[in-house]
Amino acid sequence: MKIAILYTGGTIGCVGNPLSPMNTDDFSSAFKNLITPILQQQYPDITIDFPPITFPESSSGTLDSTNLQPSDWCLMAEWVLNTYTQYDGWVVLHGTDSMDFTGPALSFLLSDCNELGFPTATLSKPVIITGSQVPLFYRASSQSALAINYNTDAFQNVCGAVASAQSGVPEVGVYFQNQLYRGNRTVKTNASQFNAFSSPNYPALGEYGIELDIDFANVLPLPTTPDTSLDTPSTLSALQKRLTYIAQNIDAFPAMQFNAFPAAYSATGGTAVIANLIDACVATGITGLVLESYGEGNFPSGNPDNPAAGATYQALANANAAGVVIVDCTQVLSGTVNDSAYAAGAWLPAVGALSPADMTPMAALAKVIILSTVAAYHGWSADTVKTLVQSNLVGEMKSVNRLDDWGQLTLAAGQSITTLDGSATLSNDPVLGPVLLRSGNTSPLWQALSAPIANPPGRLILEQDGNLVLYDRTNMPLWGTSIVPSSPTSSALVLAGSYTDNTLSLYLYDVAQQEATEVLYTGSGES
Incomplete structure (x- = not known):
């Protein structure tokens, strides 16, 4: 050795x-x-x-x-x-x-x-x-x-x-x-x-x-x-x-971390310490900004009643418009970012802030710098970089929108995956099984079963042969995809795109062949 x-x-x-x-x-x-x-x-x-x-x-x-x-x-x-x-x-x-x-x-x-x-x-x-x-x-x-x-x-x-x-x-x-x-x-x-x-x-x-x-x-x-x-x-x-x-x-793609902290601002204009600091940082030429927010991803906007009118909101919006990749991490050591949990953080996606799930701010900084640098080498767009920042590449974060070997292979009853923009969710309902829903709506876009599970709850498992299978509590298979693998494979279940712009898709992906093997739903309603 x-x-x-x-x-x-x-x-x-x-x-x-x-x-x-x-x-x-x-x-x-x-x-x-x-x-x-x-x-x-x-x-x-x-x-x-x-x-x-x-x-x-x-x-x-x-x-x-x-x-x-x-x-x-x-x-x-x-x-x-x-x-x-x-x-x-x-x-x-x-x-x-x-x-x-x-x-x-x-x-x-x-x-x-x-x-x-x-x-x-x-x-x-x-x-x-x-x-x-x-x-x-x-x-x-x-x-x-x-x-x-x-x-x-x-x-x-x-x-x-x-x-x-x-x-x-x-x-x-x-x-x-x-x-x-x-x-x-x-x-x-x-x-x-x-x-x-x-x-x-x-x-x-x-x-x-x-x-x-x-x-x-x-x-x-x-x-x-x-x-x-x-x-x-x-x-x-x-x-x-x-x-x-x-x-x-x-060195052409510098990024920085920026902590949330109590600082002076006026909701009606005037002094805004955090906004001024962000503006100054962006003026130096940074291409990435990793926010270390409070709690689940809350950041002072500069106007508690109307975040869009706040100076910090405007500073971050201007940074996003200038091409700065903004990631909304938390300064708390443990836990997952959920900026939609409170109004104090729900405004951040509107200024382009990306959600890192449970990724550390240090990992987010390195990831933004490296992905931004390599984008031109691979011919990736800015949107691709933003998608990859929010995706689990080498185990650095919880997988938000997929099941795979790098994160988890099973959806237990009550668990879900969601699109990166939160517009749709695939939930494993304890009784109904896998159900694809758009945000704020209970009418399924797609579901695996036509009748409730007789022996709930069910477990949705991505098998080693590349198939997605639903089992009841007696371990009886109730539903599954019909992929016939030609060789040992590694697969992923991916919930991609957005319901909002009609690009939503749910599909199985063969990692070895780098191709979709079975499409369960597309934004056009076809499945």
Whole structure:
């Protein structure tokens, strides 16, 4: 088993008093002498290499993660892709300050999708990010030899990350304090304890007790076909070309996060602090704006009684008209955005604000920057970018409008999927079964059954053969699609488009063949 380690800098590689980062050569030498022999006690066949990488903005070649910028995400992704055929897994040693930005960024840079959000290039091996709150090595004086630092999280995190890099988990993960998390779901939640990171909206992928235990039910699936795997040379080459384009252009698509906070405004005009700040930010040339709203997605409009007359409403509307991609995240650590729950947030879609479901603001920032950058490369429209921002691409958010292997495969009784604009919903009614309704109307546009379920409730399941099947509580199939697969497949149930503009459609999609296999409803009323 061959593992590559990237030392970027950060606390894990600091020594001295005051602490300062070791250079790459000194760190890799100390690691090979002091850490590798211990790892080989557990893994006798392991080989650990330190392929070189240099961050050009630093004279030492390493960077505290505080100073990482989007172009550095590209350097790290390039490091993985350029060595993809040589190693079985990668460990990125990283400072903790911006680890929850790098995790999402690498997950988007090390994968690709089509305009519908389905994968065209996918990791088949683990890329694990870790760091520490306390340095890995200790030196009593400038003349002393390095030693392993006593009782630190650094050594434990290195051991766990190396174990995770051999696990076969085909995604970007963050390993910290005995837990392996999905990288694009991870948030730094503690600045002074060893349990510095958590994953508020998604369960851990694994836990290290006596040994590393991976819960593969929570792990992303392997590549759908060889054509989407980075083990295929043509797929790897295509993703490398895409990454080269992104690296050359990413600085032209800056985005920023913007917190909701109590600030002065006048409903009749005059001072509006938040509106002025948004205007100033847009004037700098930002192309993405990630709002960190209150609660379920509420943001001060500048006029409580008439949001459209508020200064902040106008500032965001102007930003949207200027082409800025606006995402309405929440500053609350856990939960899902539902901006329609309160009037204080229901106005946001009118100014173009997109809903991220339960995606972290850090993941939203990286996603907006990368999708905006790559749009011209793929020939995507602005509307396509906005659709993809709201779609689950690599497990970074709850799937809103589809069932698939990257989110969930079952609609239990009472559960639903909805269009991205909220104009229609497919609900699994406990008695009636699957029913497609437009917003605010109880007359079905489409339903699977002509009579109520005799033994409710029913479960709607997307099967491994690509068919959608409804079962009653006795596990008797009541209804199903009639797809005859020609080969093992991966499918998705998609509720796309909008009832409002007559583009609504409900269909099954073959991810491997990249085509619809059965249309259940279209906006024209045909089914």
